[in-house]
Amino acid sequence: MPTPTSIILDWGTSSLRAMLVSDTGETLDARETASGGIQFVKDGAFEAALMSVVGDWFAAHGSLPVLATGMITSRNGWVEVAYVDTPGGVPELAAGTKKLTLTNGAGITFLPGMRNPASKPFPDVMRGEETQIVGFGLDKDRTLVLPGTHSKWARIKAGRIDGFQTYATGEVFSLLTKHSFIAKAQDPVPGAEPDWQSFDRGAEFAASNDVSANAFLSAIFSARTGILDGKLKPENILDYVSGLVIGSEFRQARAAGWFKAGDEIGIVGNNVLNSRYGRIAPLFDLTIEPAPDNAAKRGIMLIAAEAAK
Amino acid sequence: MPTPTSIILDWGTSSLRAMLVSDTGETLDARETASGGIQFVKDGAFEAALMSVVGDWFAAHGSLPVLATGMITSRNGWVEVAYVDTPGGVPELAAGTKKLTLTNGAGITFLPGMRNPASKPFPDVMRGEETQIVGFGLDKDRTLVLPGTHSKWARIKAGRIDGFQTYATGEVFSLLTKHSFIAKAQDPVPGAEPDWQSFDRGAEFAASNDVSANAFLSAIFSARTGILDGKLKPENILDYVSGLVIGSEFRQARAAGWFKAGDEIGIVGNNVLNSRYGRIAPLFDLTIEPAPDNAAKRGIMLIAAEAAK
Numbered sequence: 336m337p338t339p340t341s342i343i344l345d346w347g348t349s350s351l352r353a354m355l356v357s358d359t360g361e362t363l364d365a366r367e368t369a370s371g372g373i374q375f376v377k378d379g380a381f382e383a384a385l386m387s388v389v390g391d392w393f394a395a396h397g398s399l400p401v402l403a404t405g406m407i408t409s410r411n412g413w414v415e416v417a418y419v420d421t422p423g424g425v426p427e428l429a430a431g432t433k434k435l436t437l438t439n440g441a442g443i444t445f446l447p448g449m450r451n452p453a454s455k456p457f458p459d460v461m462r463g464e465e466t467q468i469v470g471f472g473l474d475k476d477r478t479l480v481l482p483g484t485h486s487k488w489a490r491i492k493a494g495r496i497d498g499f500q501t502y503a504t505g506e507v508f509s510l511l512t513k514h515s516f517i518a519k520a521q522d523p524v525p526g527a528e529p530d531w532q533s534f535d536r537g538a539e540f541a542a543s544n545d546v547s548a549n550a551f552l553s554a555i556f557s558a559r560t561g562i563l564d565g566k567l568k569p570e571n572i573l574d575y576v577s578g579l580v581i582g583s584e585f586r587q588a589r590a591a592g593w594f595k596a597g598d599e600i601g602i603v604g605n606n607v608l609n610s611r612y613g614r615i616a617p618l619f620d621l622t623i624e625p626a627p628d629n630a631a632k633r634g635i636m637l638i639a640a641e642a643a644k
Numbered sequence: 645m646p647t648p649t650s651i652i653l654d655w656g657t658s659s660l661r662a663m664l665v666s667d668t669g670e671t672l673d674a675r676e677t678a679s680g681g682i683q684f685v686k687d688g689a690f691e692a693a694l695m696s697v698v699g700d701w702f703a704a705h706g707s708l709p710v711l712a713t714g715m716i717t718s719r720n721g722w723v724e725v726a727y728v729d730t731p732g733g734v735p736e737l738a739a740g741t742k743k744l745t746l747t748n749g750a751g752i753t754f755l756p757g758m759r760n761p762a763s764k765p766f767p768d769v770m771r772g773e774e775t776q777i778v779g780f781g782l783d784k785d786r787t788l789v790l791p792g793t794h795s796k797w798a799r800i801k802a803g804r805i806d807g808f809q810t811y812a813t814g815e816v817f818s819l820l821t822k823h824s825f826i827a828k829a830q831d832p833v834p835g836a837e838p839d840w841q842s843f844d845r846g847a848e849f850a851a852s853n854d855v856s857a858n859a860f861l862s863a864i865f866s867a868r869t870g871i872l873d874g875k876l877k878p879e880n881i882l883d884y885v886s887g888l889v890i891g892s893e894f895r896q897a898r899a900a901g902w903f904k905a906g907d908e909i910g911i912v913g914n915n916v917l918n919s920r921y922g923r924i925a926p927l928f929d930l931t932i933e934p935a936p937d938n939a940a941k942r943g944i945m946l947i948a949a950e951a952a953k
Binding site: 457459506547550553566584590591592 | 764820864875
């Protein structure tokens with residue numbers, strides 16, 4: 336087995352994920368526990384919570400450096416780390432880290448999130464996605480999309496993250512299909528393939544030249560009128576709405592200036608949504624640059640290495 | 645008391661509202677019962693349900709004609725009435741009614757909803773709003789907005805309803821403020837005035853020249869970033885989101901071609917939302933034509949009078 340050289344933590348509100356990694360970013364061991372989620376840690380006993388999960392890694396491999404991301408760096412976490420403003424790259428993110436020394440002598444580095452002060456009407460924020468962007472590579476000017484509950488569109492320029500914007504697409508999808516009268520979806524069969532025909536139907540409308548597609552609040556009502564008209568089936572409505580809302584995210588991102596037809600963009604992350612985003616990109620005349628594996632881990636290690644200089 | 649000349653029913657899934665009205669549309673008596681809602685009526689016993697609510701009106705005033713609107717005219721109601729296609733006016737709506745004779749000899753007329761076959765991606769539908777539009781008056785070419793859970797934008801042209809489009813604004817507002825992580829709102833103090841400053845802040849962003857305002861899926865995230873940035877208070881987030889989503893409805897309706905700056909539009913209905921819509925219209929350089937009182941009742945009586953010819 337390659338030599339472990341660091342421990343990476345994705346430490347969130349509801350769970351703690353820990354990875355033992357080599358200097359090339361290979362994951363040698365991994366653990367996940369709900370009991371380590373910061374909402375379950377009492378009286379600031381974060382070090383004890385950490386040791387209960389990875390104490391044996393230290394015992395076996397010595398005082399490895401620990402790199403921490405996630406809500407553990409927020410006001411409710413162990414150490415609050417201020418956002419680094421865009422534009423910013425690896426040096427700025429490294430300068431924004433905070434460090435502690437654990438009782439066993441290991442150093443723990445807390446990574447900052449990013450803030451876009453140019454966003455309207457208020458500065459936008461992200462916490463974690465910036466490591467994926469850094470891991471993707473900042474060498475070439477381009478736009479990246481990071482699918483998720485709160486997707487990010489980001490622009491790389493001159494080796495730095497120039498700006499970004501959040502789209503609450505995943506959350507709106509969930510609201511519509513779980514709580515709305517418009518598109519109350521039947522539960523999908525576990526493990527079933529998406530109904531790509533319904534997905535494409537929603538996406539193609541969002542990508543169409545019809546001015547109605549500019550009216551998102553109206554377009555979503557089509558999930559209901561499509562069933563009334565016999566063109567959509569209740570069992571496929573989830574995939575139709577998925578295509579429609581992700582397609583609308585692309586349409587709105589284009590209107591907001593994140594790309595134009597003919598561009599090449601990156602789609603980053605290991606999110607299961609990525610295949611859906613990749614399917615929609617060509618409808619907007621976009622080509623896709625492949626993302627490297629484990630972009631987040633690579634980004635964390637690059638920032639930590641710079642911080643250790 | 646003026647002489648009662650008809651009984652108007654707004655008969656929905658969850659309740660039955662009945663009004664005893666004069667020939668000038670004055671409401672002389674009114675009743676509402678949840679037990680009459682069509683979901684509670686067993687074995688098609690609609691006539692019995694109706695008589696239990698308004699039987700004494702017939703006893704006192706004779707076999708008055710009954711005019712019925714609402715889901716009672718849908719597949720799950722008493723008599724299914726087909727949608728009338730746009731463009732269509734009073735003659736087409738009257739020709740689309742269906743009639744029954746009650747055991748007591750009174751006639752009951754079921755009014756149709758409307759369908760816009762030109763809507764993309766599927767024909768749009770409304771059931772009830774067309775009576776408000778007719779009651780507003782079809783004499784002049786203009787655009788009307790009918791605020792609601794599923795708002796309608798409609799165009800009057802050459803004395804007919806030329807087309808319309810549904811915006812699920814009220815529903816999206818409810819989803820965001822009741823179920824989302826973005827804008828989970830504190831319950832408002834009952835009877836409290838809206839915080840108009842927060843409402844205006846949301847509306848003004850939606851009406852601004854900033855291209856970000858074209859990205860609805862992103863704009864809603866501002867309810868969260870505004871709090872993170874200390875610019876919005878949790879107790880005002882409901883009004884901020886209200887201004888933002890209604891303002892976005894106007895922005896999208898403009899993009900979809902329903903109006904242009906400088907137009908005069910009508911805002912129709914007795915909905916409590918109307919004051920909010922009226923407050924936003926000037927931000928889009930619109931002037932407002934006053935709506936007559938009781939537009940729905942006037943429209944129902946106009947259509948029924950034509951059907952009785």
